[in-house]
Amino acid sequence: MLGVARLLTSRLNHTFALSTSRLSLLLGSSSSSRGLSSGGVRSKVEAVLNLEEVKKVLSDLRAEDIQIIPVKSQCEWTDFMVIATGTSTWHVRNIAQALIHKVKQKQKGAERLLLPSVQGHEGGNWVVIDSGNVIVHALDEKARSYYKLESLWLTEMAPKGPNQDLEKALNTSASPYTLGYRPLNISSQ
């Protein structure tokens, strides 16, 4: 039985808070990013990691089996999921550190650093780096085969289109009711 969530008033677009600084100060702070032309949303995207940089960092570190999954259609809280495998726990932690280093380099000179949050760093088993639009998962071999993240996001969460089972059941049933006809109920005959 699914628990039903009830929202008492309408939910506006959620603002997620990243670990260190506050989002309201973004326009003034990051002087390194030149593309501040179109206002608040654009600068939010540039201040943290984007996809090409993540790809470059992961390929530099020789992370294995990098997969990028666009989940914009299935999920509202993020746009891309990047999954990478590390050879050992040290490698996995190294991937996380390298991404943070990249973000720090990008924001050199700004008075406040907007760092993506890192979770699972102590365990070294599965490290998640949450940078807004892009979420990077760094796992080791065992964790990857245990959690099966690609099969979760590619197949199991496949866009729930029109319910095919229901349609099939309606179309193949032989009863005239399902085809849209209703036999005339003429009692005089």
Place this chain on the structure above:
Amino acid sequence: MRTNLKVVDNSGAKRVMCIQALKGKKGARLGDTIIASVKEAQPRGKVKKGEVVYCVVVRAAMPRGRCDGSEIKFDDNAVVLVNKQGEPIGTRVFGPVPHELRKKKLVKILTLAEHIA
């Protein structure tokens, strides 16, 4: 304490009873971690009945206020089993989970979840 909670992942447990809320004097709320004892488990699962486990509350019947003024409440109290380092023991989470987990640095549970409220 002594709250019966439903387990919504595939770790093998079905019902747990809370024995300690780790943070907060007044008890754990949505997104908090608790220590619980497994009261009912599936026969072939990763946890057995009587084990003491750490859990994260993912659905609570008590309304939780959001920063835009709305409140969210669910029909049941549900929990996901976690190990001491915070890694989920199960591999899939069923049912809706709230956005509050992102701020609490529980993105792993969000990625395994099937629906986010």
